[in-house]
Amino acid sequence: MYKKIITISSLLLLILLLPANAQVDLGKKLSGYILLQVENHGEAWYLNPQDHKRYYLGKPLDAFNIMRQFGIGITNENLNKIPIGLIPYKCSDSDGDGLCNNLEAALGTNPHKIDSDDDGYDDKEEIVNNYNPLGKNKMNIDKNFVQNNIGKILLQTEKNGEAWYLNPKDQKRYYLGRPLDAFMVMRFLSLGISNNDLDKITIGTINNPNNTNDSQNQDCDCGTENTNTYTIISNAASAIRAGNTQKALSYFVSEIQPAVKYTLDFLDNNGRLLLGNIISSAKLTHTNNEQKIYSTEVYFNNEKIKVNFIVEKQPNGKWLLTNL
Numbered sequence: 001m002y003k004k005i006i007t008i009s010s011l012l013l014l015i016l017l018l019p020a021n022a023q024v025d026l027g028k029k030l031s032g033y034i035l036l037q038v039e040n041h042g043e044a045w046y047l048n049p050q051d052h053k054r055y056y057l058g059k060p061l062d063a064f065n066i067m068r069q070f071g072i073g074i075t076n077e078n079l080n081k082i083p084i085g086l087i088p089y090k091c092s093d094s095d096g097d098g099l100c101n102n103l104e105a106a107l108g109t110n111p112h113k114i115d116s117d118d119d120g121y122d123d124k125e126e127i128v129n130n131y132n133p134l135g136k137n138k139m140n141i142d143k144n145f146v147q148n149n150i151g152k153i154l155l156q157t158e159k160n161g162e163a164w165y166l167n168p169k170d171q172k173r174y175y176l177g178r179p180l181d182a183f184m185v186m187r188f189l190s191l192g193i194s195n196n197d198l199d200k201i202t203i204g205t206i207n208n209p210n211n212t213n214d215s216q217n218q219d220c221d222c223g224t225e226n227t228n229t230y231t232i233i234s235n236a237a238s239a240i241r242a243g244n245t246q247k248a249l250s251y252f253v254s255e256i257q258p259a260v261k262y263t264l265d266f267l268d269n270n271g272r273l274l275l276g277n278i279i280s281s282a283k284l285t286h287t288n289n290e291q292k293i294y295s296t297e298v299y300f301n302n303e304k305i306k307v308n309f310i311v312e313k314q315p316n317g318k319w320l321l322t323n324l
């Protein structure tokens with residue numbers, strides 16, 4: 001009987017101790033994963049494999065900044081050692097082969113031809129089966145190389161800096177595309193995590209480029225505190241859709257203007273149209289004397305993602321957008 005009690009106590013001790021030890025390594029164990037706070041509102045975090053800290057993926061721009069900050073250059077030869085993953089994302093697909101035009105541009109396949117190399121196998125079929133869509137052979141998949149780069153964001157230095165994310169879950173690389181695509185892809189590939197576990201992982205912060213330039217605010221018709229702040233939202237959206245970057249920037253606080261400019265320069269016409277439409281569809285959900293929050297929902301693969309745009313009163317009485 002005594003022996004049995006000891007056994008039970010030891011077991012209890014083991015159960016109590018085991019999770020504690022395991023949690024110390026949680027940051028390392030989940031290294032490279034995108035974590036989704038399922039007990040909250042689905043906030044997403046990127047667990048950077050380089051420092052084992054988590055970085056908040058709140059907005060499309062955050063995902064994009066993370067991509068730029070943590071992206072590591074990779075040669076095409078090395079990139080081809082990693083299998084390609086595909087997600088069901090709505091996009092332009094001119095030849096209807098199931099590969100988005102911008103993905104085909106990154107891959108070098110023909111966006112107007114289902115079978116780029118005329119070998120009788122569709123581009124998508126070749127990719128799914130790890131064959132080279134531009135030649136006869138199989139891709140040169142290297143499992144060790146894949147293991148060493150799990151969870152990293154890889155930038156194609158021999159092309160135009162196209163970004164890929166090596167998903168730890170299935171060890172395939174996913175094309176991150178434009179900022180909005182990156183945001184969607186990163187959320188789609190995320191892993192649910194409890195708040196309790198997430199709390200064990202240190203939060204990291206990104207250094208945003210900060211070329212403050214207050215003069216850009218002068219021509220803004222951002223109005224006074226009496227103005228309906230939705231005009232800031234709708235005017236910013238119109239300027240983005242119209243491709244008028246300077247005007248669009250005038251609706252944002254100077255601290256984030258360089259990052260907003262970077263994103264707008266990166267987006268093509270379709271991307272700006274989409275971003276403008278998302279912004280202008282936002283409705284007022286929170287208001288006080290200093291801050292108004294406009295929210296909208298973006299659908300991705302039948303999942304609803306909430307996006308907030310925050311307009312804040314500045315010391316000079318103007319209202320400006322503080323995030324994207």
Ligand SMILES: [Ca+2]
Pocket residue numbers: 093094095096097098099100101104111112
């Ligand atoms: Ca295609």
Ligand SMILES: [Ca+2]
Pocket residue numbers: 095097099104109110111112113114115116123
């Ligand atoms: Ca094609």
Ligand SMILES: [Ca+2]
Pocket residue numbers: 115116117118119120121122123126133
């Ligand atoms: Ca082919």
